[in-house]
Amino acid sequence: MSSTVLGLVRASHPEPTAAVTTVAGLLAVGVGHPPTGVVAVVLTVAASQFAVGWTNDLLDADRDTTVGRTDKPVASGALGRRTVAVAAAVAATTTVAVALTTNPTAALCATVALVSALLYDWPLKSTPISVLPYAISFGALPAFVVLALPGAPPPPAWLVVAAALLGAGAHFANVLPDLADDARTGVRGLPHRLGPTHSRAAAVGLLIAATVTLVLGPPGPPTAVGLAAVVAAVVIFVVAWYAGRVGPGTGARPVAAFRAVLLVALIDVVLLVMNGRLV
16 A cells, blocks of 8 residues: 555656645735635645646656656556556546635636646647647636635736746746657657757746746836846846856756756746735
8 A cells, every 4th residue: 555655646746746736825825815725725736736647647658668767656567557547537526626615716727727737648748739738727727726715806817827938938848858758759749849949948938928927917116026036037047058058068058958947937936926915
């Protein structure tokens, strides 16, 4: 039993699952949810992330085996496919059930985010519109959090747009380290079609656009913190480009760019949570 639980944890993509769930919980606190509301948001988002992660590993098991991904419990045989399929189905059902404890409109947003992410797992992952599910699911996340608050007005457009841009940028950043393995197994999403250079550029542009939207979107003049975040994002990418240009070895540029993308994504997440208080 303990090995099965450990395998399910490993197959759930625990790092992004924990990150997205934490952001949703902090955003729920920021927009004014009572403790019960925060719990409902966290449980909904966590269940959704589990469903998507398990489905992803289940569908990618054969490809992961081909490229020798021994860290993947389904591909390595440490976790049965039926077990993962059942767990994913239970998690997806739990997502909708818990979301419905808030209100139907919020539950619809949560369901849209879930279905969109599952459609990325199959069949959109290998299509030119592979970025679309990321944009939809990330954009629906703050919409769900805001709408789940009783009596809350509709989520502002800038908040949804910024989250969608952040999600789109995350797609390109997330795929960058796996481009070579994906090419071996026939995955041909938008980043694969654009290639590493253009995909890095897309990630940079989308994340800077998300930063600017989070700074200029809220009513009133931009804050000093917001302007500093924009400057920091630009400086980080310039430094990363320079480090990759002069660094040793052919891998310096990709590594520097990937780290820069992650750092700016973190800045955007902080701004997203901070600006949730303005909703």
